[in-house]
Amino acid sequence: MIEHDIFRALADPTRRTIFEKLANGSMNASTLRQGMDISQPAMSQHLAVLRAAKLVREQKEGRFVNYEVDPDGLALIAQWLAKYRAYWPARIDALKLLLKDMDQ
Amino acid sequence: MIEHDIFRALADPTRRTIFEKLANGSMNASTLRQGMDISQPAMSQHLAVLRAAKLVREQKEGRFVNYEVDPDGLALIAQWLAKYRAYWPARIDALKLLLKDMDQ
DNA sequence: GAATCGCATAAGTGTGTGCTTATGTATTTT
DNA sequence: AAAATACATAAGCACACACTTATGCGATTC
Numbered sequence: 397m398i399e400h401d402i403f404r405a406l407a408d409p410t411r412r413t414i415f416e417k418l419a420n421g422s423m424n425a426s427t428l429r430q431g432m433d434i435s436q437p438a439m440s441q442h443l444a445v446l447r448a449a450k451l452v453r454e455q456k457e458g459r460f461v462n463y464e465v466d467p468d469g470l471a472l473i474a475q476w477l478a479k480y481r482a483y484w485p486a487r488i489d490a491l492k493l494l495l496k497d498m499d500q
Numbered sequence: 501m502i503e504h505d506i507f508r509a510l511a512d513p514t515r516r517t518i519f520e521k522l523a524n525g526s527m528n529a530s531t532l533r534q535g536m537d538i539s540q541p542a543m544s545q546h547l548a549v550l551r552a553a554k555l556v557r558e559q560k561e562g563r564f565v566n567y568e569v570d571p572d573g574l575a576l577i578a579q580w581l582a583k584y585r586a587y588w589p590a591r592i593d594a595l596k597l598l599l600k601d602m603d604q
Numbered sequence: 605g606a607a608t609c610g611c612a613t614a615a616g617t618g619t620g621t622g623c624t625t626a627t628g629t630a631t632t633t634t
Numbered sequence: 635a636a637a638a639t640a641c642a643t644a645a646g647c648a649c650a651c652a653c654t655t656a657t658g659c660g661a662t663t664c
Contacts (some may be wrong), residue, residue: 400513407511408622409504419584426640438623440642459631459640467587474588477578480523483571484578512652530610542653544612563610563661 398450399476402469405449410434411442415465418452422464502554503580506573509553514538515546519555519569526568528561 405411410432417428429439443463446452451469455462509515514536521532533543547567550556555573559566 397513399516400511403507403510403516404621406507407504409501410622412503412507416583419587424640425642435624436641437625437643441622444642461641465584465587470581470584470587473577473581477574477581479520480569480574483523483569483574514652528610529612539654540611541613541655544610545652548612565611 401449405445405451411446414442418463418465422462424460424462505553509549509555518546522567522569526566528564528566
């Protein structure tokens with residue numbers, strides 16, 4: 397179940413930080429570690445979890461592995477969220493912002 | 501951090517099932533248990549986690565406690581998702597559905 | 605008012621998870 | 635070709651987490 401992989405992957409704060417960094421630009425695993433106080437194997441393991449959840453994808457470049465955000469994972473979250481649209485109108489104010497962003 | 505509470509709450513498959521059931525209509529904790537093979541304390545603990553994440557909210561009615569979906573949690577997920585809108589156009593097909601739903 | 609019901613909380617237990625150190629495997633550098 | 639670099643994987647460990655049984659507490663029923 398990929399849906400389970402996604403929520404489990406995002407349940408970890410370190411992985412959310414990694415994902416957020418990648419959202420601001422692709423980079424390889426070593427660069428990703430900078431300023432994060434995390435060991436190389438730990439980073440590698442986190443990236444494996446994010447990859448399994450289709451939240452990031454890799455692109456091998458020589459001995460480097462460039463990581464970038466995978467839109468598939470985000471689309472799946474959007475689909476999950478869409479199932480509960482019946483409950484959204486109750487918080488229109490918070491939603492306006494989202495709608496405005498999406499409408500371009 | 502409420503954002504962490506949300507993803508952690510949804511990381512458990514049992515809690516996602518509970519949330520989905522409540523999305524189809526409010527009910528109390530006992531009714532929620534029907535057909536779920538889960539103990540009463542386990543259900544109570546799951547509901548506490550979902551409550552802390554603002555994914556559900558309670559409404560006491562005598563000795564019963566009625567639970568319902570809390571739009572706040574969903575709105576927070578929508579906000580989180582909106583941060584990464586830059587990566588959405590790559591999967592327009594999956595997104596069209598979401599946009600159509602939200603545009604009303 | 606005693607028993608029952610709906611639910612929450614406490615305490616204990618097994619399993620999952622994120623970390624570490626150690627090692628392996630390509631690829632690049634010198 | 636030897637050394638260094640970038641990354642992945644294996645194994646072991648400490649802790650978080652989802653469960654259990656036991657108990658408590660307010661509201662209802664008899």
